Amino acid sequence: MTTAVPDAFRALILSQQDGTVQASLRDDLPTSELPEGDVLVAVEASSLNYKDGLAVLGRPGVVRSYPMVPGIDLAGTVLESSDERHQQGERVLVTGWGMGERHWGGYAELARVPADWLIRIPERFSARDAMAVGTAGLTAMLCVMALEERGLTPGAGEVVVTGAAGGVGSVAVALLAARGYTVVASTGRAQEQDYLRRLGAHTVIGREELLARRPLERERWAGAVDSVGGDVLAGVLASLRYGASATACGLARSSELPTSVLPFILRGASLLGIDSVMCPAEKRQEAWHRLAGELPGVLLQEGVTEQPLSEVPRLAREILEGRVRGRTVILPRA
Structure with a gap:
């Protein structure tokens, strides 16, 4: 069954004017503006990381070009794929690879990414769980x-x-x-x-x-x-x-x-x-396999909060101030 691709989607987008970075929530970002990539993903969850805080608040050295959709992580379902390794309906995640820095990231309902970046979500995890790990x-x-x-x-x-x-x-x-x-x-x-x-x-x-x-x-x-x-x-x-x-x-x-x-x-x-951004795919696969087998269930509940896209600018300030405990899952569709 083919899933229709929407003409527009919701996203947090960063823009720069006169050296000042502004974050704005858009409900009507055209799907045609997504960057090139082999796979279109319907994003179900992202996460909040220290680097995301730096990007959203416009700290130098993170975002390389504007406009930019931040979010260095995402998890969701494949909508379209031109790569035979990934099929429609497959549950996938992406972390790093410059996403949210040089390539539009996970703080959006849709993302288009290279096929080489994708990892199948381990069976144990939902998209939310995968981003609680992230x-x-x-x-x-x-x-x-x-x-x-x-x-x-x-x-x-x-x-x-x-x-x-x-x-x-x-x-x-x-x-x-x-x-x-x-x-x-x-x-x-x-x-x-x-x-x-x-x-x-x-x-x-x-x-x-x-x-x-x-x-x-x-x-x-x-x-x-x-x-x-x-x-x-x-x-x-x-x-x-x-x-x-x-x-x-x-x-x-x-x-x-x-x-x-x-x-x-x-x-x-x-x-x-230790660098996870450009970590080779084989080592990533090993790490995610071990996470699925070894991560205590308490962490997926005890240390995790869920927040909508609209709260990201506030959360960005809090994570840089050291006031965020554990993991924060961002829900683009909430």
Whole structure:
């Protein structure tokens, strides 16, 4: 059965005039204005990420051209496809690949994307669930995979997760705890202690406890997942155990890294960069397969809120201010 493609659709669109970026909600954006791509997707859900906040508020270095439909994630159903790998009615998701930066993204009822970007939604997940995971969950799983590839095992000792109440942090806490790790959750929001313990954190500490006073501190961490950067990451590196690794995947606190070479040359520590945007398709497939099998169900309920497109500008401010807990699913059709 063929589904009719609408002539127009609803979307949040960013425009720039005299150096100022404005976000406006359009109900009548012509379908013909969608960018080129092999597959047309009816978007059922998107998500809110730190990068989305930067884009919507016009922070430099994210959106490369205007007008732009933001949203670096989407999940929905194929309406049309010129690629034999994807058929009408197939449930698919897209994260990264420059969507919402260079290519119109998921804050819309429709999206047209290259076929190579699509991943079939795992059977366990609805479109909403897939976006409750989204870029943040994919990034968290890539962090766990990288640490385990470097030899981390559940019996090795404490693993610290910074920015633990945020999107990446929440998923990382839940994933690591489910795999049997002793998770120490670090957060700047003391009111989130109960939430983090429900996700599986063994201990919850304040951000300030990670800050280093010396280039090398007492060895503590068997591994680390960091999404904040800055002096917090520097403190984590100073306290890594001999031969341990930390993953870096965010800059919510700072893009600067005020550290020294001492953790690396005296303790054999490793800093592993994690990028989910241009992650190869094969590794993405592996990560989503593991997410479908390992992600605790509590995360899909406890740490998730749902919001309509109209709330995105407000939410963009809140996520940059560190006031968003867990994951926020954006529903373009709500």
